Amino acid sequence: MTIERNGKRYLASPFGTVAWVRNLQAAGEATLTRGRRVERVNARELPLKEAALVLQEDIKGGNPFASYYQVNAESSFEEFERVASKHPVFLLQGAM
Template identity: 50%
Template sequence: MTKTYRVTFFVRLGNLFATTMTRLGLRMGPIQLLTVRGRKSGEPRTTPVAVVEQDGERYLVAPYGAVNWVRNLRAAGEAILTRGRSSETIRARELTPQEAAPILKNSLGGGGIFTHGYFNVTSESPLQDFEREAPQHPVFVIQRAFTVA
């Protein structure tokens, strides 16, 4: 059984660190800042996310499930990705479980100990298991809308 995602003190501390370093323009692996309009408040909400690159495409994978940034992105359909002073407006389309399964399978190993407990599959599981797992871990393909500056 997978764990339920809880925002603990250590998660908040890690997000604060990642956000600060990314705002300064320092590379933290695939981490970028995702700013998306809140679905209820309409206010911009920013969170660090990992942008997964695979086969010439870029994806946002939600290892912790349908958390707030996922629900906001579903509602808005677009967001801003930022690292340092570089920002780009993106459009996002949520993938079907069949489309998402290979992305999840290939990206599962990159999350380390932080994400493994949130999946009912391992990187060795067959693709069909990832198709069953995909609804709990939304995947978005992202495309550049235009560069902000």
């Protein structure tokens, strides 16, 4: 799931550390496709606190996938850190 915040794009895994996450962690780059649109990007996994902030902002902004993370807008930052440790978040950095 892509997240756009403050002019930056992120990719988060609502399903945890699944195969595509492990591949992205190893490769550091990806090809994103949506319909016929194809985009190559570099991706950097965020440290725990940064990932927790991105998830917290996204869920407070009304993310429809919030139930996958088992937190809500009123959850503590520590709960978001717990979630971020199981649901990696990557910063997408421009086309390659």
